Amino acid sequence: MFAIALLGALVLLLLWGRINRFTSSPYRKLPLPPGPRSLPFVGNALHLPKLLPWREYAQWSKEYGDVIFLRAFSQPIVILNSLEAVDDLLERRSSNNSDRLTVEMIELSGWGWNPGLMRYGTRWRRHRRSFHQLMNQNAVAKYEPYHYEAARRLLRLLYHEPTEFARHLRYVFGATSLEVAYGIQVAEKDDPLTASAERALAAGSEYIPSWFPGGGFKIKANSFMLLERVSCLEGEAYAQEEEIAKNLSAAVYAVFVPGGIDTTVTVVHCFFLAMVLYPQVQMRAQEELARVVGVERLPRFEDRPYLHYINALCKECLRWQPVLPLGVAHRSISDDEYRGFHIPAGSVLLQNLWAILHDPKAYPDPEEFRPERFLKNGELDLSVRDPAVAAFGAGRRICPGRYFSDMSLFMTVASILQVFNITPPVESQGQPVKIEPKMTTGTFSLALFRDINGTFAHAALLADILKPSNALSNRVLTRRSIVWDDVAMQPSTGEVVIPYLTNKNVGLASIIK
Numbered sequence: 001m002f003a004i005a006l007l008g009a010l011v012l013l014l015l016w017g018r019i020n021r022f023t024s025s026p027y028r029k030l031p032l033p034p035g036p037r038s039l040p041f042v043g044n045a046l047h048l049p050k051l052l053p054w055r056e057y058a059q060w061s062k063e064y065g066d067v068i069f070l071r072a073f074s075q076p077i078v079i080l081n082s083l084e085a086v087d088d089l090l091e092r093r094s095s096n097n098s099d100r101l102t103v104e105m106i107e108l109s110g111w112g113w114n115p116g117l118m119r120y121g122t123r124w125r126r127h128r129r130s131f132h133q134l135m136n137q138n139a140v141a142k143y144e145p146y147h148y149e150a151a152r153r154l155l156r157l158l159y160h161e162p163t164e165f166a167r168h169l170r171y172v173f174g175a176t177s178l179e180v181a182y183g184i185q186v187a188e189k190d191d192p193l194t195a196s197a198e199r200a201l202a203a204g205s206e207y208i209p210s211w212f213p214g215g216g217f218k219i220k221a222n223s224f225m226l227l228e229r230v231s232c233l234e235g236e237a238y239a240q241e242e243e244i245a246k247n248l249s250a251a252v253y254a255v256f257v258p259g260g261i262d263t264t265v266t267v268v269h270c271f272f273l274a275m276v277l278y279p280q281v282q283m284r285a286q287e288e289l290a291r292v293v294g295v296e297r298l299p300r301f302e303d304r305p306y307l308h309y310i311n312a313l314c315k316e317c318l319r320w321q322p323v324l325p326l327g328v329a330h331r332s333i334s335d336d337e338y339r340g341f342h343i344p345a346g347s348v349l350l351q352n353l354w355a356i357l358h359d360p361k362a363y364p365d366p367e368e369f370r371p372e373r374f375l376k377n378g379e380l381d382l383s384v385r386d387p388a389v390a391a392f393g394a395g396r397r398i399c400p401g402r403y404f405s406d407m408s409l410f411m412t413v414a415s416i417l418q419v420f421n422i423t424p425p426v427e428s429q430g431q432p433v434k435i436e437p438k439m440t441t442g443t444f445s446l447a448l449f450r451d452i453n454g455t456f457a458h459a460a461l462l463a464d465i466l467k468p469s470n471a472l473s474n475r476v477l478t479r480r481s482i483v484w485d486d487v488a489m490q491p492s493t494g495e496v497v498i499p500y501l502t503n504k505n506v507g508l509a510s511i512i513k
């Protein structure tokens with residue numbers, strides 16, 4: 001009896017769904033985009049791939065086309081596997097497709113102030129505008145000194161403790177974030193501020209003072225200075241910024257941590273992996289550095305227009321193993337029609353950035369790490385699609401930190417290659433360990449170093465693979481040794497110093513300890 005009643009209820013529910021589909025919106029008469037057959041009630045929930053789903057979706061697109069429809073229980077999901085579909089839906093129709101998922105846990109866990117997770121609307125817009133003031137293409141130029149400092153700090157830390165590579169990366173980019181956001185000088189190592197910020201973020205804390213025991217007043221003062229700057233820039237009444245005043249401290253750092261630190265750290269992991277696997281790429285990059293920058297100093301932003309190969313290498317790092325392979329989910333607000341298909345209101349729109357950045361028409365042999373693809377006659381070939389058009393998402397939610405991270409990646413890559421050789425580790429018999437690229441599944445996809453036996457050897461390998469440059473061609477070898485001599489160990493303190501950078505002309509005297 002109960003089974004019959006249940007069946008009746010299910011049939012009514014299905015009928016209601018069908019009737020509703022054909023009555024409430026003109027678009028609902030249209031078919032849904034193609035996709036795998038969905039099961040009653042669970043939809044495609046059982047089909048959703050668990051491992052590296054972006055690869056699976058790219059495979060599916062061969063059968064269903066670049067716009068695929070799925071349903072996980074009642075949640076419609078649209079996978080966009082081409083740049084064209086992303087441009088059409090997220091860029092051109094961004095007013096309808098810039099919402100984010102409402103996940104109660106986001107609010108409950110205190111992450112509701114994170115602009116990256118905020119619903120589309122006035123609150124998000126005001127935060128976004130503020131960050132734009134700080135992070136737009138012109139504004140980021142003033143952060144050059146922070147990038148110099150971050151790179152030099154990273155070199156010193158890597159030299160001392162290469163096995164702590166992952167921790168150093170997070171520390172350095174975290175410290176830079178605090179310095180940029182609040183103007184706070186962070187200690188070279190183990191600064192309590194970065195530690196408590198990380199801890200508090202992990203716990204989802206809401207207000208700055210509780211994040212920074214003992215340091216709250218400092219942060220508050222700095223965040224209000226920041227606020228004042230923002231308000232002046234916007235020319236709006238201070239009172240109107242009340243909400244931002246309350247949340248800005250938290251939000252700035254929150255944007256940097258999941259938005260900026262994790263992404264940048266992940267790209268640098270990918271860079272290390274590529275350098276181990278493609279030694280000829282590393283050699284070309286180092287030869288260019290020797291030619292353009294010389295050996296008397298570390299790279300600077302003024303060198304960038306002449307470092308074509310390094311620029312191409314940075315682009316390839318963004319493309320080869322995208323850190324957010326499915327981007328960050330957008331959500332549609334109203335029913336819509338696209339290419340004759342119905343896109344239901346409330347659909348989750350996923351950009352398959354991995355598929356776009358591995359499109360063989362745009363990037364032949366996409367699995368290969370090949371910076372040369374971006375070059376023609378030794379200079380950047382502007383006819384090749386820049387991975388930045390996809391890697392940072394699209395539309396109104398496009399990554400606001402993209403210019404900042406571009407500078408950060410360039411300076412990190414160029415500085416590391418100027419000072420270190422990155423080589424495969426050597427086994428006890430002197431043979432290089434064979435390394436396989438391995439990416440993790442998750443919102444962030446992290447490059448891991450695994451040997452062919454599958455042993456996870458990420459941090460331990462770093463001790464072996466990072467060496468002061470000494471294995472290049474003879475010419476570079478001699479000159480590089482000079483560079484390394486300059487990055488000498490300070491006998492009294494055990495610190496690595498780069499003497500020529502203490503020169504006041506470089507403007508970095510205060511940061512070289």
Ligand code: HEM
Nearest residue numbers: 116255259260263327328391392393394397398399401405
């Ligand atoms: C290589 C480094 C980075 C990559 C690959 C990256 C990528 C992305 C992507 C794919 C999105 C989602 C865009 C969309 O919804 O369509 C995003 C959003 C975001 N990113 Fe980044 N990002 C990077 C660095 C940064 C940095 C350095 C910052 C901060 C300074 C930052 C702050 C943000 C914020 C706040 C959002 C959310 C924007 C919004 O919802 O309005 N990102 N990023």
